Structures are given as structure tokens and as C-alpha cells.
Amino acid sequence: MRHLLLILLATAPLAAQDHAHHGAHGGLPPLKPIAEGSLHTAADVQFMQGMIAHHAQAIRMSTLAATRSGDARLVRFAQKIDQSQTSEIQLMGDWLADRQQVVPDSAMWVQITMPGMLTAAELAELATLKGAAFDRRFLELMIRHHEGAIAMVADLFATPRAGQEVDVNVFANEVEQVQSVEIALMRQMLATLEGAR
Amino acid sequence: MPRLTARLALAAALLAAVPVLGAQTYPKGGDPRDDLAHGMANAGVAIQGMRHLGTAPKSAAFDSTRGLTFVNSDLAFRGNLVYQGNFAGFTIWDVRDAAKPVLVAEVPCITSQGDPSIVGNLLFISAEGTGNRNDCAKGGVQKPEDGMMGVRIYDVSNPKMPRLVKNVQTCKGSHTHTVVPHPTDRNIVYIYVSGNQGVRQGMAGCVAGDDPADESNSLYRLDVIKVPVHHPEMAEVVTGARIFTGIGPVARRGGRQASGGPRNCHDVTAYPAMGLLAGACASAGLLVDISNPEKPVRLDAVADTNFSLWHTAVFSNDGKKVVFTDEWGGGTQPMCQKTSMMEMGGNTTLVIGADRKMKQHAYFKIPTAQTDRENCVSHNGSLIPVPGRDVMVQGWYQGGVNLIDFTDADKPYEIGFFDRGPVDAPRAADDTTRRRGGTIAGSWGAYWYNGRIYSSEMARGLDILELVPTAHLSANEIAAAKLVMMDEFNPQSQPKITWPAAFPVVRSYVDQLERGKGLPAGRIAAIRAALDKAEAANGAARRTALTTLAGQIDGDVAGSSDAERVKTLAAEVRRLAGK
Numbered sequence: 001m002r003h004l005l006l007i008l009l010a011t012a013p014l015a016a017q018d019h020a021h022h023g024a025h026g027g028l029p030p031l032k033p034i035a036e037g038s039l040h041t042a043a044d045v046q047f048m049q050g051m052i053a054h055h056a057q058a059i060r061m062s063t064l065a066a067t068r069s070g071d072a073r074l075v076r077f078a079q080k081i082d083q084s085q086t087s088e089i090q091l092m093g094d095w096l097a098d099r100q101q102v103v104p105d106s107a108m109w110v111q112i113t114m115p116g117m118l119t120a121a122e123l124a125e126l127a128t129l130k131g132a133a134f135d136r137r138f139l140e141l142m143i144r145h146h147e148g149a150i151a152m153v154a155d156l157f158a159t160p161r162a163g164q165e166v167d168v169n170v171f172a173n174e175v176e177q178v179q180s181v182e183i184a185l186m187r188q189m190l191a192t193l194e195g196a197r
Numbered sequence: 198m199p200r201l202t203a204r205l206a207l208a209a210a211l212l213a214a215v216p217v218l219g220a221q222t223y224p225k226g227g228d229p230r231d232d233l234a235h236g237m238a239n240a241g242v243a244i245q246g247m248r249h250l251g252t253a254p255k256s257a258a259f260d261s262t263r264g265l266t267f268v269n270s271d272l273a274f275r276g277n278l279v280y281q282g283n284f285a286g287f288t289i290w291d292v293r294d295a296a297k298p299v300l301v302a303e304v305p306c307i308t309s310q311g312d313p314s315i316v317g318n319l320l321f322i323s324a325e326g327t328g329n330r331n332d333c334a335k336g337g338v339q340k341p342e343d344g345m346m347g348v349r350i351y352d353v354s355n356p357k358m359p360r361l362v363k364n365v366q367t368c369k370g371s372h373t374h375t376v377v378p379h380p381t382d383r384n385i386v387y388i389y390v391s392g393n394q395g396v397r398q399g400m401a402g403c404v405a406g407d408d409p410a411d412e413s414n415s416l417y418r419l420d421v422i423k424v425p426v427h428h429p430e431m432a433e434v435v436t437g438a439r440i441f442t443g444i445g446p447v448a449r450r451g452g453r454q455a456s457g458g459p460r461n462c463h464d465v466t467a468y469p470a471m472g473l474l475a476g477a478c479a480s481a482g483l484l485v486d487i488s489n490p491e492k493p494v495r496l497d498a499v500a501d502t503n504f505s506l507w508h509t510a511v512f513s514n515d516g517k518k519v520v521f522t523d524e525w526g527g528g529t530q531p532m533c534q535k536t537s538m539m540e541m542g543g544n545t546t547l548v549i550g551a552d553r554k555m556k557q558h559a560y561f562k563i564p565t566a567q568t569d570r571e572n573c574v575s576h577n578g579s580l581i582p583v584p585g586r587d588v589m590v591q592g593w594y595q596g597g598v599n600l601i602d603f604t605d606a607d608k609p610y611e612i613g614f615f616d617r618g619p620v621d622a623p624r625a626a627d628d629t630t631r632r633r634g635g636t637i638a639g640s641w642g643a644y645w646y647n648g649r650i651y652s653s654e655m656a657r658g659l660d661i662l663e664l665v666p667t668a669h670l671s672a673n674e675i676a677a678a679k680l681v682m683m684d685e686f687n688p689q690s691q692p693k694i695t696w697p698a699a700f701p702v703v704r705s706y707v708d709q710l711e712r713g714k715g716l717p718a719g720r721i722a723a724i725r726a727a728l729d730k731a732e733a734a735n736g737a738a739r740r741t742a743l744t745t746l747a748g749q750i751d752g753d754v755a756g757s758s759d760a761e762r763v764k765t766l767a768a769e770v771r772r773l774a775g776k
Contacts, residue, residue: 039328039337077502080525080541084505087530094632095264157327157395164328164337166284166309167264173325173393174527177463178505181480184458185502 027053027112029102038099043162045101047152047172048092052104053112054149055085055092060109061118061126061145065138070131074138074189077182081142084178088171095167115155116148132193139190146179146186219559219607220540223566230565230597233618237262237636237657240620246600246613246670247650247662253290253298254658258305259283262620262636265529268655271312271373271577273320274646274686278356280320281653282311286333287322288659289356295649295661301356306333308349312373314687316386318354319362319429325370325394333361341399346370348388348422350429362429365422368403368415370394373464374422376690377474377490387490388422389438389474391462409442409460417441417460419476421491440476440485440495458498463524464509464577468516470693475510475519482507482521482547484555496553503540503560509577513587514694518606519555520544520589522575529637533573533596535566542574544591546606558606563596563614570619570635571595577642581650581664582681582694583674584705584769585762588612590650592640595619598652598662602669612669615652615662644688648679671708676701698772700732706766715759724750724766743774 028049031042058081065078093103104112110120118126118141129137153176157163163172233241242249254260261267270282278301279290286308289301309326328337329345338344347367351359369392379385396405396415406414418437425431444458462478467487474493476483484497508524525542526532532542543562547555567573571594578591578601587604597616603609620636638656650662666672680701681694696702707728711721724746731742750767757763 039335073502076538080503080505080538083532083537084526084530087526087532090633091529094634097632098264154395158398161337161339164326166266166326166328169309169326169328170265170527170529174529176395177393177479178527181459181504181506184480185500188500189502 027108029104032101034099039165040099040168041159041162043156043159044165044168045096045099047156047162047168048096049102049104050112050114050152051149051175052089052092052106053109054114054117054145054152055089056106056109057117057123058085058142058145059089059106060123061138061142064127065134068127068130068134069138071135071189074135077185077189078138081182088175091171095171114148115151116145118145136190136193139186139193143183143186143190146183149179150176150183218540218545218557220543221560221562221564223539224535224564226566228565230567230614230616233616235570235619235622237620237638240618242615242617243597244615246665246667247598247615248665249615250295250649250661250663251297252654252658252660253300255283255656256288256300256303258303259285259288262638262656265309265637268637269641269653269658270310270655271642272644272651272653272659272688273313273315274644274651274683275315276684279646279651279659280313280315280353281659282308282313282322284309284311284326287311287313287320287359289353289359290659292649292651292661295663298659298661302359304351304359306349306361307335308333308345310372312371314374314376314388314690315353315685316376316424316687317426317685318352319424319426320351320353320359321374321376321388322349322351323371323374323390324349324364325372325392327370327394331364341397344397346392346394346397347420348374348390350424350432352429363432365432365434366400367392367420367422367434368396368400369420369461370397371420373689375465375467375474376687377467377487378469378690379490380488384426386424386426388424388432389465389467390420390422390434391464392420393461393463409439409444409458412439419462419465419493423491436491438485438493440483440493441478444481444483444495444498463506464689466510466512466689466691468512468691468693471512471516473512473516475512475521477507477509477521479506480504482510482519482555484519484549484553486553497555499547499555499557501545501557503538504545505541508575509689511578511580511589512691513603514580514582517549518587518603519547519549520603520609521547522577522591524576525574526572528574528576528594529572530634531567531569531571531573531595533563533565533567533571533593534569544575544601544603544609546603546609548606559609561601561603561609561611563593563599564611565596565614565616567596568619568623569633570621570623572635572637572639576640577644577688579644579688580691580694581645582678582696583670584677584696584702585709585765586674588670590643590645592643592652594639594641594655595635596639598640598643598650598660600664600670613664613667615660617657620656642688644686645678646686647682668712671705671712673701673704673708677705698769698776700728700773703728703766703769703773706762706769710757710759710762710766713759713762715757715762716753720753740774743770747771747774
């Protein structure tokens with residue numbers, strides 16, 4: 001019980017953080033009690049909750065590509081991000097629900113701020129672009145967005161005792177791997193675009 | 198800016214080399230795998246080209262479904278024993294009776310993801326998860342020095358009582374590993390370690406860094422463990438295979454260089470007889486020369502924006518093709534639904550040229566739509582030793598097990614399958630009382646070993662299957678495959694297959710010429726009759742009959758649309774005559 005109290009105290013200031021700061025964590029739902037002896041930690045719960053919001057914004061960005069991109073390959077690539085992350089949101093939601101934690105509605109991304117996420121102004125700007133201009137900006141922003149997700153994984157593993165529960169461990173590694181791959185591919189697509197300019 | 202130009206050229210080369218490739222159309226329905234009943238033990242089954250011989254349910258220690266905690270992972274084979282990894286330990290099965298495998302040992306030891314390899318009396322187990330401990334116990338790692346990320350080595354000389362000999366720690370853990378024999382010294386094996394975690398903090402010699410070319414950087418390398426077979430306690434990391442340097446454009450990040458290329462492989466498949474290794478390395482497929490296992494040299498790298506995660510590879514037996522798989526969705530997600538993209542989450546076939554560069558050809562994915570309750574994506578498999586063709590068996594998690602012919606790199610096609618319905622009942626879209634995803638289950642890997650197919654079912658146990666003849670695979674081809682026997686088999690260390698001189702081998706080529714219309718029906722019938730007659734004869738009479746037949750087949754070469762196969766047939770008949 002003492003352990004539980006400490007977790008709650010430790011997370012209280014986090015929920016109160018200013019949401020407006022780009023790159024800051026903010027707006028997460030309240031933490032429910034974690035049973036003593038559980039392998040998962042508050043940091044794991046908040047990683048999953050925050051990543052749902054982070055993914056939801058990536059999906060919003062990806063759906064823009066369908067109508068605004070000038071490159072068939074990029075449209076397909078964005079569709080892949082959309083399907084991958086939609087499915088991952090379900091996985092994260094199940095993980096949280098299985099542990100009696102709050103599952104943020106995926107529409108919460110407008111209120112939850114996580115590393116690499118776009119500001120409302122950046123998203124609005126992206127939605128005005130078309131063709132190669134869209135592609136370039138999409139790639140730049142999605143690279144940053146993905147780097148944010150990777151930073152979230154790094155933060156998770158840097159937190160003592162976090163990331164050990166096997167489902168979190170495998171999922172966090174997968175996010176790191178898949179998004180690193182996508183960053184590599186986006187850098188290559190960006191380089192190809194720059195080369196064509 | 199010549200350096201920048203060179204970088205851009207390399208980036209373009211990685212991607213621009215990808216043409217529009219053939220992929221199947223979306224499943225139209227009407228597949229026997231559609232609408233199978235759900236259930237853990239009593240799910241509906243659809244099967245073609247195979248017969249299900251038996252299932253060994255999980256042993257008591259692992260008989261639980263709780264996320265990934267107790268799932269089965271990969272397989273290794275030696276003699277009559279099958280070594281089955283599990284995220285919470287491993288199991289050894291005696292499979293002499295396929296209908297009733299006998300439990301030899303169950304060894305609880307929390308070790309995600311527990312991929313096994315066997316070399317003589319040594320069993321190697323991959324340990325990656327940050328909750329794995331030196332002492333195997335549960336409860337997670339309280340002090341960093343108690344953590345075990347690397348390769349566990351067990352002595353299984355008494356398979357009933359495996360003994361942990363050493364935990365070899367590595368900087369990035371071991372998601373998978375691959376056995377690479379020493380080129381000449383049978384007393385030494387190398388273990389190539391694919392580790393996906395970041396660099397561990399607080400372990401001596403482990404250095405995180407951004408620059409792949411930096412020799413002190415622990416991130417951009419495959420750790421190589423050298424194992425003296427008779428002194429496994431002396432096994433240690435001897436070098437790092439730096440096969441990632443110079444892949445992808447280099448981006449400047451905060452004034453430092455950051456690679457846009459991979460820093461690890463998910464899985465590498467060695468083909469020691471060819472001195473080759475196919476590295477399925479996250480963002481790229483690599484071809485690597487491993488003729489000196491301590492100094493591997495990258496020959497080529499291919500990228501593809503349709504691939505989420507280059508996951509694993511299987512070479513054709515002649516080493517001229519390689520099938521790479523894409524683990525879209527990580528294996529825990531349902532990526533084989535009717536809305537899932539067909540060129541993603543499947544295989545791609547690459548042809549390896551004489552210049553030892555790879556050229557990507559078609560995609561292949563199971564041509565059936567699975568449900569949203571079934572985690573499904575391309576996963577592990579191995580060759581089935583059918584002479585004259587490139588055939589493999591592969592696991593697709595809850596997409597089941599299937600058989601694929603990839604003889605024509607542009608037209609891989611399915612020739613059989615075994616699929617169960619989902620573990621869980623369907624869930625209505627508006628049902629908020631149940632989880633959205635299903636129980637994690639399905640075939641982690643399906644492999645051919647000494648006449649049978651073994652599939653490691655993550656939740657249901659160990660499935661054992663055998664081939665049955667169909668229009669796509671004849672009784673002779675199956676009989677020929679069954680002639681290939683191995684003492685030991687680790688799927689990621691691919692052996693060179695050779696067939697004995699035998700009638701089923703010869704008849705396989707005849708069957709293939711008939712199927713592909715490489716010879717007229719009259720000639721097929723005449724050759725078969727001559728083979729039957731020769732087989733009924735003995736000694737010199739048989740030799741004479743076969744030699745005469747070979748001469749006649751030589752005469753068929755010129756008129757055949759498949760002259761190479763006719764030549765091979767003649768050569769096989771001569772080899773049989775000389776036996």
C-alpha cells in the first residue's frame with residue numbers, strides 16, 4: 001500500500017503539467033491503483049496512454065496524405081502507418097483495460113501532448129499543402145513525430161523498473177524498431193525528393 | 198558537395214531499385230479458411246496438401262494465456278528431439294510418435310523471446326526482455342546486475358535434466374541468434390546475435406552512439422559469440438559484425454552524424470555452405486559474405502517502403518534466390534484481414550545475381566482473409582527438400598501454416614495450408630465489454646525436419662503435420678523430400694540439401710515435366726514405364742536399363758520447353774545407374 005501511495009504522489013505533478021509546451025508530457029488521465037506485486041509500473045501505464053494519443057495524431061497526419069500527396073509511394077506508406085497504428089491503439093487499449101487502467105479515447109490527442117507531436121498550427125499548415133510541398137513537409141513532420149515516439153520509448157526504458165513486463169517490453173521495442181525503420185525510409189524518400197528538386 | 202551527392206545517390210539506389218512488383222489481388226472469399234469456428238482446443242480446421250498428425254499441448258508450466266508471458270516461440274531439432282522455446286522457458290519433446298509426442302523436459306526460466314538453437318549437447322536460448330534475470334526467476338530485475346540479456350547456454354547431454362552452463366551477456370540483448378559453424382574447426386561455433394534493445398546502461402564495454410562507423414559503438418553491430426563446443430563456459434563475445442556502415446543517407450542531427458540505415462537485424466539466416474548470410478535487418482534486407490565468420494562483409498542492401506520490418510529469410514537451395522519476410526504489426530496484430538494491404542506483411546523474393554547483388558521480384562502473402570481476432574503476418578519457415586523446385590513451409594501466426602512454391606521468383610504461389618479458426622469468438626463492433634484484440638496464438642514458425650512439418654503454436658502447443666500428394670505436389674516429390682535426413686537442424690542456419698540417387702528423385706523430375714508440360718504425354722508415359730521396369734530389375738540389368746533410358750532422355754532435350762529439367766533428369770537417371 002505504501003508503494004502504491006508513492007506512485008500516486010510521484011505522478012500527481014505530471015498530470016498538472018502545462019499542456020501547451022511542445023514536447024512536454026501532459027494531459028494524461030489519472031492513474032488507477034496498481035496492485036502490489038505487479039510487474040508493470042506507473043511509467044508503463046502512462047507510456048501506453050501517451051502513445052495512444054501520439055499514434056492518433058500520426059493517423060490524422062497519414063489520412064491527409066491520401067488526398068494531398070503527389071506521390072503514390074508516399075500515399076501507400078502513409079496508409080501503412082495508418083493501419084499499423086490503428087491496430088496498435090487497439091493493442092494498447094486492451095493492455096490498459098486488462099490492467100484496470102483508463103483507456104484514453106483516441107480523440108484525446110488534441111488534449112494530450114507528447115514528444116514530437118505537431119502543434120495545432122503545424123497540423124493546420126500541413127493540411128493546406130499539396131503535391132511535392134505536402135510530401136516534403138509531411139516527411140519532415142512525421143520524422144519528428146516518430147523521433148518523439150522513439151524518445152518516449154527511451155524515456156520508458158530509462159525509468160527504473162519500467163518496460164520489464166513482457167507485453168510492454170515487446171510493444172515498446174516494436175514501436176522503437178518499426179518507427180526507426182520508417183524514419184530511415186522517410187529520410188530516403190526525403191533525400192530522393194531533395195535530389196529531384 | 199561530392200560527399201552529399203554520393204549519399205543521395207546511395208539513398209536513391211536503395212529505394213529506386215524497387216520497381217512495381219507483382220502482388221496478389223485481395224482474397225475474394227470462397228476460401229476453405231474463411232469462417233472457421235473459433236476455439237482454443239476445438240477450433241475449426243481447414244487443411245490442404247497436409248495431414249495433421251498430432252498436437253502436443255503446452256506442458257503444465259507454460260499452460261496459460263496471459264498476453265505474451267507464456268507463449269511458445271521458435272524450434273530447433275536434433276535426432277528425435279524437438280526443442281521448443283517459450284517466453285517463460287523451454288520444452289524438449291521426443292517426437293518419435295508424431296501422434297503422441299513425449300515430454301522429455303520442461304524448463305521454467307523467464308526468457309523472452311526464448312528462441313532456441315541446438316549444437317550437439319549445447320542448447321542456446323535468446324534472452325532479450327529487460328525483465329529476464331540471471332536466475333531465471335520471475336519478479337523482474339531489481340538491480341541491473343541481475344538482468345540477463347544475451348544468450349543462455351544449456352548443457353542438454355542429459356535431455357531430461359538440462360543444466361544452465363552460462364549466461365553470455367550482450368549489449369543489446371538477443372532477440373534471435375544464428376549458429377554459424379567455424380569454417381574448419383569443428384570444435385568452435387559462432388553465434389551471431391540479433392539484439393533489438395537499445396544499448397544497456399551500466400554494463401562495461403557497452404557504448405551507445407550515432408555513428409555506425411565508430412568501432413567503439415555497441416549499437417551498430419551484430420554481436421558475435423565464439424563458443425568452444427567442449428568448453429561452453431568459456432563462450433564470450435569476441436567481435437561485433439559491422440555490417441551496417443554506409444547504408445542509407447546520413448542525416449545531420451544536433452551537429453552529429455545519424456545514420457538513416459539499420460543498426461540491428463531482426464534475424465539473420467546463415468547459409469554456411471555458400472558462405473552467405475541473409476540479414477533481415479529492420480529497414481533493409483542485407484546480403485553478407487560470411488566466409489570468415491569473424492569478419493563478415495556486406496555485399497548488398499535493399500530497402501522497400503512497403504516493408505515495415507525485414508524480419509527473416511530463407512535461401513533457395515542453390516543460393517540464387519532469397520525470400521525475405523516482413524513482420525508488419527510485430528506478430529501480435531491482425532495484418533491479414535481483407536482490408537490489409539497485400540504487398541505488406543508478406544514475403545518478397547529476391548534473385549541473387551552472379552555479381553552477388555540482389556534484385557527484388559514479387560510479393561507473396563497468404564491468399565486468404567483472416568479475422569480481426571487473429572494476429573497474423575508472415576513469419577518463420579524453411580525449405581522443403583523437393584528436388585527441382587523451390588518449396589517452403591511457413592508459419593503465419595493465426596493465419597496458419599502454408600506451403601509456397603517460389604521456383605519462379607516472379608510468381609510465388611501457394612500449394613497447401615493448415616489453418617485453425619481464431620482462439621476467440623467474434624466481437625461485435627459496438628461491444629465495449631470485451632477486449633478488441635484476440636488471444637495471441639498461431640504458428641510462430643513451421644519447419645520441415647526429417648519427413649515431417651513441425652509448427653510451434655504459441656498458445657496451443659506443438660503441431661506435427663505431414664505432406665499428402667496433390668496436383669501441386671506429387672507422391673514422388675514427397676518421397677524424395679523424405680530421403681533428406683539431418684542429424685540436427687537450426688532453421689536460421691540453413692544446410693545445403695543433397696539428395697541420394699534414388700527412384701523417387703528421378704520420378705520427381707518426370708512428374709514436374711508432366712505438370713509443366715515440358716515433355717509430351719507419350720514420352721512421360723514411356724519414361725515412367727522404363728523406370729518401373731528398371732526398378733523391377735537388379736544389378737547389371739538395372740544399370741543397363743537406366744543407362745539406355747538416360748541416352749533416350751538426352752534425345753528429348755532439344756524438343757523440350759524445359760530443357761534444363763530434362764538434362765537434370767538424364768543426369769539423375771545416370772547417377773542412379775551408377776549407384
